[in-house]
Amino acid sequence: MHIPDGMIAPQAFIVAGLIAVPFWVHAVRRVARDLDERLIPRMAVLTALAFVLSTVMVPLPGGTSAHLTGVGLLVLAFGLWPAFLAFSLVLALQAALLGAGGITALPVNALAMGLVGGAVVSGAHRLAGRKKSFWSVLVPVWLGVVVAAVLLALVLGLQPWLASDAAGQPLFFPFGPRVTLPVIVLPHLAIGVAEGMLSWFVVSALEARRMPA
Amino acid sequence: MKDRTLLALWLVAVVAIGFVHDPAWLAALLALALGLMLVLQGGVAWSMAARALAAVALVNVTVSAAYAIWAWTAGESWTTFVLRLNLRVFLLALLALWLTRNIDLVRAVDRWPSIRFLVVIVLGQIRALGRMLAEHRMALVSRSPTRPSLKVRFASAASQVSVALEKTEGRAEALNQGMRARGFFDDRA
Numbered sequence: 225m226h227i228p229d230g231m232i233a234p235q236a237f238i239v240a241g242l243i244a245v246p247f248w249v250h251a252v253r254r255v256a257r258d259l260d261e262r263l264i265p266r267m268a269v270l271t272a273l274a275f276v277l278s279t280v281m282v283p284l285p286g287g288t289s290a291h292l293t294g295v296g297l298l299v300l301a302f303g304l305w306p307a308f309l310a311f312s313l314v315l316a317l318q319a320a321l322l323g324a325g326g327i328t329a330l331p332v333n334a335l336a337m338g339l340v341g342g343a344v345v346s347g348a349h350r351l352a353g354r355k356k357s358f359w360s361v362l363v364p365v366w367l368g369v370v371v372a373a374v375l376l377a378l379v380l381g382l383q384p385w386l387a388s389d390a391a392g393q394p395l396f397f398p399f400g401p402r403v404t405l406p407v408i409v410l411p412h413l414a415i416g417v418a419e420g421m422l423s424w425f426v427v428s429a430l431e432a433r434r435m436p437a
Numbered sequence: 438m439k440d441r442t443l444l445a446l447w448l449v450a451v452v453a454i455g456f457v458h459d460p461a462w463l464a465a466l467l468a469l470a471l472g473l474m475l476v477l478q479g480g481v482a483w484s485m486a487a488r489a490l491a492a493v494a495l496v497n498v499t500v501s502a503a504y505a506i507w508a509w510t511a512g513e514s515w516t517t518f519v520l521r522l523n524l525r526v527f528l529l530a531l532l533a534l535w536l537t538r539n540i541d542l543v544r545a546v547d548r549w550p551s552i553r554f555l556v557v558i559v560l561g562q563i564r565a566l567g568r569m570l571a572e573h574r575m576a577l578v579s580r581s582p583t584r585p586s587l588k589v590r591f592a593s594a595a596s597q598v599s600v601a602l603e604k605t606e607g608r609a610e611a612l613n614q615g616m617r618a619r620g621f622f623d624d625r626a
Contacts, residue, residue: 272562
């Protein structure tokens with residue numbers, strides 16, 4: 225789902241970076257307070273987990289598949305702030321180790337998918353009474369995926385308005401929200417269902433083995 | 438030092454390229470980058486360029502073609518935008534591949550011990566967890582004479598993820614105890 229380098233204007237990624245920094249600082253403090261000296265090993269293993277989760281394919285009907293984002297599962301299993309930190313670290317590692325995603329787009333991706341998407345999953349799951357039933361896992365994860373997709377579509381859709389040359393030609397991504405919203409959000413309505421179902425499968429399997437998730 | 442400089446140079450270059458909008462300048466920067474890579478890496482530079490091109494082709498061709506069709510039907514010019522977008526994204530992808538090939542991330546962050554430890558453990562755990570998931574996938578392939586059904590693929594993906602989640606708990610605790618036993622936390626106190 226995430227935006228690659230070269231598609232968003234410096235005005236967007238610099239502002240996103242300025243917004244993201246206090247959240248990263250807050251997340252580090254919260255996680256450090258809860259984990260104390262266990263912070264480094266715990267965050268390292270969580271980050272590795274988030275990285276490998278992104279390599280798991282979510283099967284879709286018709287023989288196709290999509291990559292798992294894993295944010296919903298991480299939030300359900302470990303809470304919002306550790307999940308947000310781990311997901312942000314994964315985006316940085318993917319950019320620096322694999323050349324995937326983008327380093328300039330990292331704050332936008334981390335905020336939309338890790339923070340807002342994660343907060344939606346956490347809030348909706350709390351509203352559902354933190355139950356492990358099918359609907360109280362599927363709906364929060366689906367909402368998290370869809371809200372993150374809407375946000376990313378809006379950020380991309382804002383680019384022609386944020387940056388264009390004297391002739392009116394866009395400097396970065398060229399299409400507005402009327403194009404980006406349906407193109408990005410519609411497939412994620414299905415991907416969100418698949419990710420929500422997979423999350424429920426996992427939560428049920430862990431519950432059956434009596435592991436808290 | 439070399440790795441830290443490379444990382445810093447890449448970060449500065451990636452941000453700076455976002456402020457260059459003239460296709461001629463972007464083409465000159467791309468030629469400069471390719472020329473430097475040819476001098477420093479030899480013929481490998483061409484395979485890196487091919488990989489970068491393959492990595493960006495799908496998104497760039499889709500966006501460029503859609504924009505060209507829209508501009509053509511609206512009677513507007515599209516060449517400057519298409520050149521600008523493709524040159525910039527290709528240049529950024531090429532620089533990212535060049536970085537991943539040449540940088541040792543652990544050495545690049547060795548000035549900050551906490552981050553270095555984090556990176557070292559993350560890289561090791563990615564390998565360990567990645568190998569475990571790869572074995573799960575190979576096991577599914579080996580016991581499926583025909584293409585597995587959607588239900589079976591779902592169950593396999595769920596099993597991969599739940600095993601990874603279970604292992605995470607144990608590994609974090611084992612790592613913590615190992616680091617404590619070796620005095621890591623005492624050194625930092």
